[in-house]
Amino acid sequence: MIADLAAALGDEARRANERRALVLTGEREDCYAGAREALDAAGISRTATTLVADENSDGLDCERITPKHADELLGRTRGAVVLDCHDECRPNVIGRTVGAVDGGGLLVLLVPPLDSWPDRRDGFDATLAVPPYEPASVAGNFRRRLVDTLRAHRGIAIANVDSGTVECDGLTDPPPREQRSEPAPPDEHGFPRAAYEVCLTPDQTAAVHAFESLREPGEVLVVEADRGRGKSSAAGLAAGALAADGKDVLVTAPAYRSAAPIFERARELLSTLGGLAGVDQDETPLCLDAVGGGEVRFAKPAVATEQAERADLLVVDEAAALPVDRLSEFLAAPAVAFVTTVHGYEGAGRGFSVRFRDRLDDSEFAVHEQRLDDPIRYAAGDPVEVWAFRALLLDARPPVVPLVEGATPETVDYARLNSEELLDDEHRLREAFGLLVAAHYRTEPNDLARLLDAPNVSVHALLSEDHVVSVALLAREGGLSEDLRREVYEGSRLKGHLLPDVLTSQLRDERAGVPTGQRVLRIATHPAARSRGLGSRLLDEIRATATTDWLGVGYGATPELVEFWRRNGFSTVYLATTRNERSGEHSALMLTPLSDAGRELRDRHARRFVERVGATLSGALAALDPDVVRAALGATHVTAEVDLSDHEWRVAASAAYGPGLAEIHPHVFRALALCHLTDADSDLSAREERLLVMRVLQTRPTEAVADALDYVSAGACMRALGDAYKPLVDRYGNRAAHDERNRYVDGGE
Structure with missing residues (x-):
């Protein structure tokens, strides 16, 4: 039964150059x-097969990787x-594995009986x-939705191994395969002809040709494609050609494995051209040296921002998987290529386009676009790809612009x-999840399951003419038992309760997990409806209907x-002292109270944040963006105390108005x-506040501060610092400070 079914599926898949799925229940x-x-x-030989399964599985005498390491298939x-x-x-594992199956191949899913599968609980459920x-x-x-899509989509066979029956044979009787257009090198090209002769589709040829614009500075290329279209290979061929021409090509990606095809194609081209001078001998070469002095080298995103300016060209692979601020830092390079997946596990191209394109358009770069649509691994319209897109909502989209462009806080x-309602309403589910995908670079298939299944997660939305125009995902946290709070305080990690976990374990507050909250x-x-107050309106509605002690x-x-x-009333209670390796940003935690217990928690930690932040700003946070510091301190809702003696006040006044020296x-x-920056009323300009942060709180060298803030000299910078302290002495100073000030003002009158 299974042999005949699989043979027919394999034969049809090869004839159509498509994939087929076989579900064994x-x-x-x-x-x-x-x-x-x-x-x-x-x-299909065992050498061409990969089993993704738990370590204790029986195996299939083939390559085996655990679900935890399924990203190795990307x-x-x-x-x-x-x-x-x-x-x-x-869900993430499904997303990682589907794209690895070649045209003519099989995706084989081993699952419990389909009718009872949604009601079983497994290891992933335990994480929710x-x-x-x-x-x-x-x-x-x-899983209920997953089963429905498996049964509904073409190209998916379902066989019950317990009963020996076939529920669906998955055969589609596809029409004869159309011959793919043969690619040809462009009539005029600057890259070696060998770079074009290995291209597999006209799309890929056009993409390689588009990279030629990056031989000169001031150019940006955006390459977008779904998985399996050869975009990374095109980038690799271009990188190899540029290195052969003596260029220093810096490549970055969320992880090296994402960029591995770039290095493989670059190495092959350089070898073909006889221009490969040397290779890092590690299993994953991080640097390819070309005979003419060029190179192709890899750096993690945080390192690439520091090296971008010194490279001739920066290639950012899977750009949509990186945050916008990190992408903006890459524009320090003379020329940049952003290569990204439109739909897929690695990131959402729409979010990249929506959130980053405005910054590109406002930059001084000439921006070019190239899209690849023709699949390389399998034929267009592949049924397994169609199924995966729907099952994981990889192609979920927000409502089209005309449906929501008139939305305001008053009309929604x-x-x-x-x-359960979202499960039954595919259209609304796609709109809500599509908004999350478009707005957040980290939204991934697991989030779809979290939205549909997690008992602590709730979904809130604003609707314009019954279309989702704003959406929020909230997780319930806190309300922890005394035993659990003690375990966290003594070193145990608590997943799913981010704020109580950090406040308890890192900030040493064993009572932090008592109040309940929603994060x-x-x-x-x-x-199409941003900057109108819709996000604030949604938060107001959530706050009004919440039954917890705080929002965070x-x-x-x-x-x-x-x-x-x-x-929106949230107060800073924590700034991480280390950068997130992927985003390059320091994480912030903020709270707004909804009850007396929540207010006491917020006030306690906002006060402690203000008390400790001075020391961290001159240490671990010395390089933090001064505008982040200004914003975080301004959002504490607690003003730092100034407890100075009369002598210290005279020191402050004499440095501001007279000959005193602040360094002493x-x-x-x-x-x-700190008092000024945590005060709600500001007497200083943004530039003066940056000066306070960088020179006084972060203790950066005067010359570096002067250069960063465009002062003509270090002396001018220090004079500006003295001037900045004048209104602070006036506002906060006591009588001793004012008497000292008056010695130097208006002739000492």
Whole structure:
């Protein structure tokens, strides 16, 4: 039964140059026996097969990787991938594995009986059931939806190995395959002809040709494509050609594995041209040296920002998986290529386009675009790709602009979106999730399951004419038992309760987990309706209907984001002392109270933040963007105390108005700077506040501060610092300070 089915599927897949999926349902041991039979019948060798399964699985005498390491399949091509879903069904793993199957190959899913699968609880469900919830509280809606899509989509065969029956044969009887257009080198080209002769589609040829514009500075190229279109290979061919021409090509990506095809194609081209001088001998070469002095080298995003200016060209692979502020830093390079996936696990091209294109358009670069649509690994319209896009909502989109462009806070309706209702309303689910994908670079398939199933997660939205124009995902946190709070305080990690965990374990507050709260995991507004107050309106509705003690948020701090949360009543309680390796930003935690218990928690930690931040700013946070510091301190809702003696006040006044020197008593001026920056009323310009942050709080060298803030000299910078302290002495100083000031003002009168 399975042999005949798999043979027919494999034969049809090869004739159409498409993939097929074979779902084997039943007990694990029987599913593995069926998989072995299917692979043999389909003529797929074990050497071309990868099993993705738990370490304790029976195996198939082939390459095996665990679900935790399924990202190793990104960028690879396999004849078959067998995914065992008995122990856990993790959406991210499905997203990582589907794209690795080559045209003519099989995706084999080993699953429990389909009718009962949604009601079972597995290892992934356990990650969604954060305390105090148990796995039984997980809804199972994602798997229910997954089963429905498996049964509904063409090209997917379903066989029950327990009963020996075939529910669906998955055969589509495709029409004869159209011959793919043969690519040809462009009539005029600057790259070597060999770079074009290996291109597999006209799209890929056009993409390589587009890279030629980056031979000169001042150019930016944006290359977008779905997975399997050869965009990274095109970037690699271009990188090899540029290195052969003596260029220093710097490549960055969220992880080296994403950029591996770039290095493979660059190495092959340089070898063909006889221009490969040397290779790093590691298994994953991080640097290719060309004979003419050029090179192709890799750096992590945080390092690439520091090296971008010195390279001739920067290639950013999977750009949509990186935050906008990090992408903006890459514009320090003379020329930049942003290569990104439009739909897929690696990132959302729409978010990249919506959030970053404005910055590109405002830059001094000439911007070019290139899109690749023709699949390389399999034929266009491949049914397994179509199924994966729908099952994981990889192609989810916000509402089209005309439907929401007139939305204002006065015209929208608030709704809490029930997960069961979303499961039954595909259109609304796609709109809500599409907004999250477009707005957040980290939104991934696991978030779809979290939205549909997690018992501590709720979905809130604003609707314009019944279309989702703004959406927020919230997670319930806190309300922890005494035993659990003690465990966290003594060193245990607590997943799913970010704010109580940090406040308890890092900030040593064993009572922080007592109040209950809701943390904003994601919030997004349609690009066509931003800057109208819709996000604030949504937060107001959430606040008005909440039954918890506080609302909170944790995010990579930028001045704009801190200001948004401050305007909505959130107070800074924490700034991470290390940068997130992926985003390059320091995480901020903020709270707004909803009850007396929440207010006491907010006030306690805002006060402690103000008390400790001075020391961290001159240490671990000495390089933090001064505008982030200004925004974070301005959002504390607690004004730092200035407890100075009369002598110290005279020191401050004499440095501001007379011949005194601030360097002799730095603690005096740090106290005044913190007091001003945490005060709601400002007497200084933004430039003066940056001067206080950089020179006084972060103790950066005067010359560096003068250069960063465009003062003509270090002396001018120090004179400006003295002037900045005058209104602070006037505002906060006591009688001793004012008497000292008057000695130097108006002839001492």
